[in-house]
Amino acid sequence: MNSKFHDNFDKFERVLNSAIRNYDKAKGLIGIGGRKGRYDDYNFEFVGGANDKLRIKHYDKSLRMLWKAEQHAPHTGTDFKDLTKDEKAFLTQAKDSLSVAEKKELDRYSTEEYKALINAHYTQEQKQAIVNVLSLIAHGEAYAWMVSAEVLVDAESTGGKAAVTMQVLEEAKHFVVLRELLLAWDCEVPRFLVWEYLVMERTLKSKGLEKFFGMNVLVENIAMGLFGMFGEMPGLEILKMFHLDESRHCALPVNYFDELPMSWWQKYSPYAQLRRLSMVLPAIPLLVSIEKDMAVLGVDSLEFGGSLVRKVFHMTDRVGFHMVIPPVVLTEMLNDAFNMYAKLTRKGHDYSDFMSSESVTGEEMARIEKEVFDLYRAGKKVTSETGGKILNWGRKVA
Ligand SMILES: [Fe+2]
Ligand SMILES: [Fe+2]
Known part of the structure; x- marks a missing residue:
C-alpha cells in the first residue's frame, strides 16, 4: 500500500x-x-432529526400489531404464505388445545367453506351490494399504497420516515388481501365511481405533505367508517384488522405535525384551503351513488355519511388543515343539504340530525375510534359557538 x-x-x-x-x-x-x-x-439521520416519538408511536406499534393474511384470511390461504415457521407451529399447537367446536370455528375458512358460509348468510343481491361498497375501499387501497410511497419521500426525520414506511407496507397488504377477499365473493367488482376517481387522483397529485389531507384525513376516514360498519358482519371479521391499521393511519398527521409543525402558509394559503374544500365536495355525491347498495344492507347512506362528515371535519380541524369554510359551519351546511335531498327523494321525511349518527359497530372498534377521536377532541380549535354565529348569519342572508 x-x-x-x-x-x-x-x-x-x-x-x-x-x-x-x-x-x-x-x-x-x-x-x-x-x-x-x-x-x-x-449526522447519520434523515433531515428533521431522529424523532423517536413518531417511530415508537407508528413504526414500533405497527410491528407489534402486524397481522398475517395466512392466519386471518385463510380462505385465501392458497395464495398467502406469510407466516413464519414459528408462527405456524404456534398456531398448530394452539389448535391442538382447542375443543372440536372451537377447531371447527377456526377451520371454517377454507375457500370452499368460506364461500358456503357467505352464501348461507347473504342473498346474491346482498353479496353484490357488499362487493360494490367494499370495492370503493379496495380501489382506494391501491391509491393509498401509491400515495403513501410518495409521502415516504417527502416525510422528514428518521422517525417520520419509519412511520410512513409501515403505512406503505400496510396499504400493500390491504390491497392484496382485500382483492383476494372480494374475488372470493363471486360477484362482479365494479370500476371506480367518478367521485372516487376525482378524490384519489387529486390526492395523488397533491404536493408534498398536503397528501396527508386527501389520504390520511379524508380517504382513511372513509375506509375506517366502512370497515367499522362491516367488521361485525359474518365472513367479514378480518376487516377489524384493517380498521385497526386505518385508525393508526388516521392518527399519523396529527402526531407528525405535533413534532414537525406545518408552516403558517401551509395551513392558511388560500389556494390550499380552496383545494382541500374542492377535494371534500366530490366525496359527497358518493353517498348518493351507494345509497341503493347501503339500503340493501339495511343502512341509511345519509346516516353513514353524517357520521363520516363529523369525523372527517373533526380531524381536519385538529390537524390544522384549514378550509375556506370552518368545519363546524360546513357540518351544519351539509346537514341542511342532506335533509333537503331526503325531503326531495324520501316520502314523509322529517328533519333529522344526520351528523349526530354513529356508524361504527362492535365494542372493540368503537373503543379504537374513541381513542383516535379523543386525541383530536383535545385540540379542537374552532368553537361551536363561533361556528354557530357564522352559520346563523349565513342562514339569514340566504
Ligand atoms: Fe388501507
Ligand atoms: Fe391506510
Missing part, C-alpha cells in the same frame, strides 16, 4: 466532496435542483 498515494487520494476526495456539496447547496438555495435525498449523512 502506498500511503502517500492514499493521503493524496483522500485529499482529492475531500476537495471534490466540498465542491459537489456546495454546488448542490447553491442550486438548492436558488431553487433549481440540488440534492434530492433529504438525508443528513453528517
Whole structure:
C-alpha cells in the first residue's frame, strides 16, 4: 500500500466532496435542483432529526400489531404464505388445545367453506351490494399504497420516515388481501365511481405533505367508517384488522405535525384551503351513488355519511388543515343539504340530525375510534359557538 498515494487520494476526495456539496447547496438555495435525498449523512439521520416519538408511536406499534393474511384470511390461504415457521407451529399447537367446536370455528375458512358460509348468510343481491361498497375501499387501497410511497419521500426525520414506511407496507397488504377477499365473493367488482376517481387522483397529485389531507384525513376516514360498519358482519371479521391499521393511519398527521409543525402558509394559503374544500365536495355525491347498495344492507347512506362528515371535519380541524369554510359551519351546511335531498327523494321525511349518527359497530372498534377521536377532541380549535354565529348569519342572508 502506498500511503502517500492514499493521503493524496483522500485529499482529492475531500476537495471534490466540498465542491459537489456546495454546488448542490447553491442550486438548492436558488431553487433549481440540488440534492434530492433529504438525508443528513453528517449526522447519520434523515433531515428533521431522529424523532423517536413518531417511530415508537407508528413504526414500533405497527410491528407489534402486524397481522398475517395466512392466519386471518385463510380462505385465501392458497395464495398467502406469510407466516413464519414459528408462527405456524404456534398456531398448530394452539389448535391442538382447542375443543372440536372451537377447531371447527377456526377451520371454517377454507375457500370452499368460506364461500358456503357467505352464501348461507347473504342473498346474491346482498353479496353484490357488499362487493360494490367494499370495492370503493379496495380501489382506494391501491391509491393509498401509491400515495403513501410518495409521502415516504417527502416525510422528514428518521422517525417520520419509519412511520410512513409501515403505512406503505400496510396499504400493500390491504390491497392484496382485500382483492383476494372480494374475488372470493363471486360477484362482479365494479370500476371506480367518478367521485372516487376525482378524490384519489387529486390526492395523488397533491404536493408534498398536503397528501396527508386527501389520504390520511379524508380517504382513511372513509375506509375506517366502512370497515367499522362491516367488521361485525359474518365472513367479514378480518376487516377489524384493517380498521385497526386505518385508525393508526388516521392518527399519523396529527402526531407528525405535533413534532414537525406545518408552516403558517401551509395551513392558511388560500389556494390550499380552496383545494382541500374542492377535494371534500366530490366525496359527497358518493353517498348518493351507494345509497341503493347501503339500503340493501339495511343502512341509511345519509346516516353513514353524517357520521363520516363529523369525523372527517373533526380531524381536519385538529390537524390544522384549514378550509375556506370552518368545519363546524360546513357540518351544519351539509346537514341542511342532506335533509333537503331526503325531503326531495324520501316520502314523509322529517328533519333529522344526520351528523349526530354513529356508524361504527362492535365494542372493540368503537373503543379504537374513541381513542383516535379523543386525541383530536383535545385540540379542537374552532368553537361551536363561533361556528354557530357564522352559520346563523349565513342562514339569514340566504
Ligand atoms: Fe388501507
Ligand atoms: Fe391506510
